[in-house]
Amino acid sequence: MKVVVFISGRGSNLAALLNAQQSGGFEVVHVISNKASAYGLEIAQENGVNNSHIVWTDKQQGEQYAIEVLNQVKPDLIVLAGFMKVLSAQFVAQFENKIINIHPSLLPLYPGLNTHQRAIDDGQTIHGASVHLVDDQLDHGLVLSQCHVEITQQDTADSLAVKLITKEHRLLTETVALIAANKLTWIDSLALNGEPLASALVIE
Numbered sequence: 371m372k373v374v375v376f377i378s379g380r381g382s383n384l385a386a387l388l389n390a391q392q393s394g395g396f397e398v399v400h401v402i403s404n405k406a407s408a409y410g411l412e413i414a415q416e417n418g419v420n421n422s423h424i425v426w427t428d429k430q431q432g433e434q435y436a437i438e439v440l441n442q443v444k445p446d447l448i449v450l451a452g453f454m455k456v457l458s459a460q461f462v463a464q465f466e467n468k469i470i471n472i473h474p475s476l477l478p479l480y481p482g483l484n485t486h487q488r489a490i491d492d493g494q495t496i497h498g499a500s501v502h503l504v505d506d507q508l509d510h511g512l513v514l515s516q517c518h519v520e521i522t523q524q525d526t527a528d529s530l531a532v533k534l535i536t537k538e539h540r541l542l543t544e545t546v547a548l549i550a551a552n553k554l555t556w557i558d559s560l561a562l563n564g565e566p567l568a569s570a571l572v573i574e
């Protein structure tokens with residue numbers, strides 16, 4: 371299964387996907403970043419993966435360049451891994467059912483930024499991350515899979531981010547591998563191995 375990964379920064383989820391691709395039955399064939407300085411572009415370069423920096427100051431223009439890349443590469447799946455732009459309805463419609471995103475909260479809780487601090491401020495004791503289908507709203511769309519971390523009295527936004535990121539890596543790589551194997555599907559409704567799932571698949 372051919373995967374294109376969109377990033378905006380550090381790229382640790384991209385690195386996890388690259389490490390898992392052989393055993394996971396997928397291949398990252400192209401990386402797109404809206405930031406020239408994104409460390410993830412270096413990761414792509416070091417791993418010999420084709421990559422593009424696309425200027426995204428004008429959303430329509432940015433999306434048009436991305437569509438040109440995607441029409442050439444023809445991925446089976448587009449993974450947003452720390453890509454901090456919201457895609458338009460027109461863009462999403464062109465790649466319907468093919469775009470997933472990882473977000474550091476238990477969606478539908480805390481779309482947007484500062485998810486860890488908001489969970490602490492609300493007195494939550496459980497936090498986590500979600501992989502979801504992408505629509506034209508921010509961090510919104512059918513949630514496919516989730517992982518959880520405990521919030522303790524000592525936790526800060528930074529400590530929670532550290533605790534969660536390794537679980538995010540497993541969540542994303544295993545979710546993409548399940549999609550590649552055609553085990554996790556969502557065409558009529560979310561299902562694992564053909565059996566309907568009442569809620570998001572939990573991957574700890």
Ligand code: GAR
Binds near residue numbers: 451482509
């Ligand atoms: C990850 O924590 C990811 O969940 C989050 O950005 C980080 C990217 O880290 N994504 C979002 O907040 C999307 N709304 P990475 O660049 O090291 O993979």
